[in-house]
Amino acid sequence: MTAVVLATTGVAALTLAQSASAASGCQVSYTSSPWPGGFSANISITNLGSPLSSWTLGFTLPGTEAVGQGWSATYSQSGQNVTATNVSYNGSLGTNAGTSIGFNGTYSASTFPGNPTSFTLNGTSCTGAVSSGSPSSTPTKSPTPTPTPTPSASGSSGGYLYEDSGQWAQYSIGGYTIYNDEWGSGHGSQTLWVKSATNWGVFSTQPNTSGVKSYANISKNVGVALNSLSSATSSFNETNPSGGNWESAYDIWLNGTGIEVMVWTYVSGNVGPLGSSVGSVTLDGNTWTLYAGNNGTNPTYSFVRSSNESSGTVNILDLLKYLENTKGYFANPMLSTIQYGWEISGTNNTQENFTVNNYSASAS
Known part of the structure; x- marks a missing residue:
């Protein structure tokens, strides 16, 4: 990811x-x-x-x-x-x-x-200009390019600000960066579309083979030490397909990419978190099963909600404080990044539509 x-x-x-x-x-x-x-x-x-x-x-x-x-x-x-x-x-x-x-x-x-x-x-x-290729030409300032939308996977333009089927397509808007991120081996086709900072999604067609194919997500950079935070929360509202193997999840990064904390809010089909269960915890009215493991590069901790929800609010700070103060897994790490999206393993080789209708993330 x-x-x-x-x-x-x-x-x-x-x-x-x-x-x-x-x-x-x-x-x-x-x-x-x-x-x-x-x-x-x-x-x-x-x-x-x-x-x-x-x-x-x-x-x-x-x-x-x-x-x-x-x-x-x-x-x-x-x-x-x-x-x-x-x-x-x-x-x-x-x-x-x-x-x-x-x-x-x-x-x-x-x-x-x-x-x-x-x-x-x-x-x-670096000179801050775009050259026409002629030695005598005078360079002019070039603005940050706005990608040109391409036809959507559903066959219409859809009124999108941005649309791209590139494996690593990304679009920054409103303090967030939204990623297509087809990072897994054997991935199929996937189109990222963006209507606003909080309304976006993907059309994804993935084979039902093992392994994660993509993590379409919206990312917010924080860069504040955990014990200096008084609040870190996020709210989401999404429309999910009725089948396939995937989950909706936060991917929270500490100390750059040194520690990974995942928060699974919706699970569909045959998917499961890395590591082994180390018990359950109820925080802020939600019950989670906690898994601890290692992906070969960094430790990974995963909270899996006891029941699915397609809209809600997650108190990220409370979950991180539980890992720090109750479980003792780390001490005052930097909260670097909050990401949210779908980790997609398979869609039965048919196009499925994943949509974020509204989203926010904040930390202070």
């Missing part, structure tokens, strides 16, 4: 000085979520120019940071200079196409050194 984190934000637009035959330019957003001695960084790259078949992003870390575990790119570091090179599935970037990458890192200073302020793509420095 996708993990996205934010505490401080730096945005830079890149212009690529390539041959006169091709327009070039791109935009990069670098966000980070630090905690004492460590941090998690998320980088979004959008190609504004002619299509690219491969790319290498370069930047300089401003202090004592060291790159650790990364995702969606191959990383190398020399001193404080870092390069990130595409992997097999995201090297091809058409015009206005984007991809997201990231990494966890460490630092030895007493305070977090901050974010990089400049980037290069394929060896060319």
